[in-house]
Amino acid sequence: xxxxxxxxxxxxxxxxxxxxxxxxxxxxxxxxxxxxxxxxxxxxxxxxxxxxxxxxxxxxxxxxxxxxxxxxxxxxxxxxxxxxxxxxxxxxxxxxxxxxxxxxxxxxxxxxxxxxxxxxxxxxxxxxxxxxxxxxxxxxxxxxxxxxxxxxxxxxxxxxxxxxxxxxxxxxxxxxxxxxxxxxxxxxxxxxxxxxxxxxxxxxxxxxxxxxxxxxxxxxxxxxxxxxxxxxxxxxxxxxxxxxxxxxxxxxxxx
Ligand SMILES: [Zn+2]
Numbered sequence: 653x654x655x656x657x658x659x660x661x662x663x664x665x666x667x668x669x670x671x672x673x674x675x676x677x678x679x680x681x682x683x684x685x686x687x688x689x690x691x692x693x694x695x696x697x698x699x700x701x702x703x704x705x706x707x708x709x710x711x712x713x714x715x716x717x718x719x720x721x722x723x724x725x726x727x728x729x730x731x732x733x734x735x736x737x738x739x740x741x742x743x744x745x746x747x748x749x750x751x752x753x754x755x756x757x758x759x760x761x762x763x764x765x766x767x768x769x770x771x772x773x774x775x776x777x778x779x780x781x782x783x784x785x786x787x788x789x790x791x792x793x794x795x796x797x798x799x800x801x802x803x804x805x806x807x808x809x810x811x812x813x814x815x816x817x818x819x820x821x822x823x824x825x826x827x828x829x830x831x832x833x834x835x836x837x838x839x840x841x842x843x844x845x846x847x848x849x850x851x852x853x854x855x856x857x858x859x860x861x862x863x864x865x866x867x868x869x870x871x872x873x874x875x876x877x878x879x880x881x882x883x884x885x886x887x888x889x890x891x892x893x894x895x896x897x898x899x900x901x902x903x904x905x906x907x
Contacts, residue, residue, distance in 0.1 A: 798884035
């Protein structure tokens, strides 16, 4: 039996599907080598891709979604952020572009998370609503950052479910989706909470604020605060620092 589309009631494709790395990026680069691995750490399951050949697809969506609204969103991202991804061209993020970047980040998080073989982090209702009007679930935070590594193009797709296990605190019973996506020089990161037990899911959600020392390198862009936000931030991540950013929510010392 097949899987349902992550965003609508139709069946997902069994092979192929949504490009983790959009096709316009694939076409801009020579394919060389590809590696994917699952990584397990103490409190989280992480699927991480380090890729040089970027043709990997996740069978999480139906052909109608893939070629319809998702393709339209991908083209908007190419138009608005393509030169920043590939060449590092600075941009100033206004309200409309913040919606595009947030939708792109959430889409990648959902598709990546959806292939983990337990309950998808984001509810079907939230995912189907997103398909309709690109609404991001409440209490979801997103940051952008910049990356310069040794290779001309680097790509990382990292999804972790974090259970902080903080007993006797207001966060007791919460778990978090920590999702990082790096493509070329652009890095986006999403962080969203949910209550572990379904019986708690009517309770208000809480989020976390990363330590202030991250602010020079990572700018909160969602929820959008009405300012024009400049990319790149004043500090870049490099090959030796990007992983600590990806894992910043799994290391309590960094909060
Ligand atoms: Zn669909």
